[in-house]
Amino acid sequence: MGRLFGTDGVRGVANADLTAELALGLSVAAAHVLAEAGTFAGHRATAVVGRDPRASGEFLEAAVVAGLASAGVDVLRVGVLPTPAVAHLTGALGADLGVMLSASHNAMPDNGIKFFARGGHKLADELENRIESVYADHRTGAPWDRPTGAGVGRVRDYDEGLDQYVAHLVGVLPNRLDGLKIVLDEAHGAASRVSPEAFARAGAELITIGAVPDGLNINDGCGSTHLDLLKAAVVEHGADLGIAHDGDADRCLAVDHTGAEVDGDQILAVLALAMREREALRSDTVVATVMSNLGFKLAMEREGIRFVQTGVGDRYVLEEMKEHGYALGGEQSGHVIILDHATTGDGTLTGLMLAARVAQTGRTLRDLASVMERLPxxxxxxxxxxxxxxxxxxxxxxxxxxxxxxxxxxxxxxxxxxxxxxxxxxxxxxxxxxxxxxxxxxxxxxxxxxxx
Structure with missing residues (x-):
């Protein structure tokens, strides 16, 4: 068996590479590994489980929930929510484990499983390796230690999750969005309810596209991987800006009032200056990857902001941020981590913060983004x-x-x-x-x- 975990969990074609049996087995293995690591010591374990709207998420969610409960873990099923919402709720509810079922920006036939540790942080590589090892041992005959009677996990729906997460997003904004007209493209994905609700509560006038998921249309010609619809809608409606998410809403890309794309590097540059102004950019440092445009590095140097570079992948950005206490980091693809308010990339939070900067300054997004020149x-x-x-x-x-x-x-x-x-x-x-x-x-x- 090759390595199952990639840079962002376990991912593959649902019901071919990623089967119900694999989802169940990995969930049981994760419960055993975390128990062995002392995560569950002295109390009954709880897990938060969420998913994006893919049709395959329905049976994979059932498999994950069954695996966790069979290992004695109580499950809070939060339903269709963004990946960063599951991470946030894992921390906010004091859960021992979070599980998100999503293949992010991938096409509908794919799906994935991502595990979060206590506090809502991604599992360390050594824990992922141990989960794979325990799962492999079970497949070759090692029996599970199975609780019975009152020892099995209990499952309940946690419907309060959406409102709790939206309240968190709106609550951390530095200012409201009144007076802004914004187009949101939700990629028919996990943020189709969350993002419009958050932007509306923050005061924005909204036009929403790509927000009618049917289980089959996620990322289909829309969202952060297909910006043409958003560009046209921003121009058509005379909006101040547009925000696009991917299927699990851990990414955010933007469009200015002229219909021009604003990528993750430019968003990072705008937010870095805004956070420094609020004295929230610790050590005056921003973290990004080797994929960042050279123009971003030059802009940060010109503005007196230190640029720390990592390998590709938001987990490496996050590791660098956590190790040194930095507050802002991200990728050109739109994964932006604002560590004071999120434990992972959060597309809705990023979009809200970007819009808040437009509202606060009275400048257009095009003007704000011009702080850096993208080299070809x-x-x-x-x-x-x-x-x-x-x-x-x-x-x-x-x-x-x-x-x-x-x-x-x-x-x-x-x-x-x-x-x-x-x-x-x-x-x-x-x-x-x-x-x-x-x-x-x-x-x-x-x-x-x-x-x-």
Whole structure:
């Protein structure tokens, strides 16, 4: 059995890669591992379980709940809520474990399982490894220790979760959104009720699209991975800005009043300046990944804000933030972590904070985002290759070295295997867009030939 956990939980095609049996088994294994680690010591364990609206989430939720209850864990079933809501409720309710069923921005046939530890934080790598090991042992014959009678877990719906989470979001805003007209694209996903409710309570006038999930239409031509509908709606309605989430609403991308995209780097830049002004940007530092545009780094240097860089993945951003006490970090893709108010990327919170900055300053989002100039950056996804060899292929290493010599100090190259999908990402940054496209295209061809 290959490693099940990627950079963002366990993910795959529902009912093919990610089966009910796997979901149940991993849930039981997680309960046993956390019990062994002392997480449940001296009390009856409780877990918060939520999901996005995917049809497969219905049977996977049932499997997870059954697995946890069979291991003696009481379950609070919060239903369809964003990933950051499940993380928040895990902490706010004092639960020992949180479980979210979602494949985030992936297409509808996929689904995933993400575990949160007490406090709403992602599990450490060593705990994930231990869960895999215990699950594998069980598959080869090791029996579970099963409680009986009153020892089995009890299950109840926790309907208060949505209101509790929305109240938290609105309660941490530095100012209201009165006077702003905002278009929200919910990707027919987990925030379809939460986000409009939060923005409305904060005072915004709303136009909402992509907020009618039917279990099959999540991320389908809408949301943060497909911004065209949002761009058109912002212009059509004369809105001040638009906000787009992905399927589980841990991401946020934006659109300014002209219909131009505002990406995660620009959002981070705007929020960094706002938080510094409020003396909330601890150590005057922002954390981002190697995928961040060079223009972001240059803007932060110009503004006197320190930029700390990590590997790709919001978990690595979060680890750096927690280790050093930083308050703000994120990714170009729109994962933004505001650690004083969330334990993971929170798309609704990010969108609210961005809109609050527009309302507070009276400036357009376009003007605020102009604090950084995005240098031309081309990203090519190369599917159906052996991504495990991306760092060991001599042919690929030679091609990358040649590209770096060509770009010199005005650009850079980054190749990495996706942590959630079967593909290799080729990123090229250059002063000239045509040069970036040319180099990226050549490297993508080498990836296909060398790793195909």
């Amino acid at each position: 950056q081309v990203l090519v996804n190369v599917p159906d290759v052996d991504k495990s060899r991306v760092t060991s292929s001599a042919e690929l290493a030679t091609a990358v070295a040649e590209a770096e010599r060509e770009l010199g100090s005005t650009g850079r190259v980054l190749l990495r295997s996706s942590g959630t999908e079967p593909l290799v990402r080729v990123m090229v940054e250059a002063a000239d867009i045509e040069q970036a496209r040319s180099v990226a295209g050549r490297l993508a061809d080498v990836v296909k030939s060398a790793l195909g």
